[in-house]
Amino acid sequence: MEYLNKIVEKLQKNRVKLIGLSDKEISELEKTIKTPLPKVYLEFLESMGNYTDAKNISPNLYDYTGFGGESIFYDDVYSDYTNKDGLIDQLKEDDKEELLKQIDDNTFVFFSSQGYIFCLF
Structure with a gap:
């Protein structure tokens, strides 16, 4: 390691x-x-x-x-509702259309905190 x-x-x-x-x-x-x-x-x-x-x-x-309050584990990135889904929902809710356009099939959201902070690559 x-x-x-x-x-x-x-x-x-x-x-x-x-x-x-x-x-x-x-x-x-x-x-x-x-x-x-x-x-x-x-x-x-x-x-x-x-x-x-x-x-x-x-x-x-x-x-x-x-x-605590972090979504970082396997089920959060590889399940029926993922961190990426949460990011998309949040961007839609906030009317962030320009940012939403940047999320594509290659976007991997590996971290979410409290449903409004996201880390991706």
């Missing part, structure tokens, strides 16, 4: 269960979006891309997964 060592170590130290994706799931995702994923994002998917489970952490640690 080249990019996420410190994050993974911190989460594991605090007994956060990290569930990554299988190689098959990652391969299917890359086929679907028709482009190789960046290495740092591959590391995320492999280490914790399916979900994190913080139910066993100390009660005095506030949401120590760091992902």
Whole structure:
């Protein structure tokens, strides 16, 4: 692991269960979006891309997964309603037609926060 060592170590130290994706799931995702994923994002998917489970952490640690309210996991990017769908809906709601025109089949939205902040490539 080249990019996420410190994050993974911190989460594991605090007994956060990290569930990554299988190689098959990652391969299917890359086929679907028709482009190789960046290495740092591959590391995320492999280490914790399916979900994190913080139910066993100390009660005095506030949401120590760091992902409260964030849509970053596999189901958020590869399901019936994805982060990309959320972005499109938000742009339509805000009448952002020029931005909406820039979203195409090659747009991959890998992160959404609270339904109004999006990260994509």
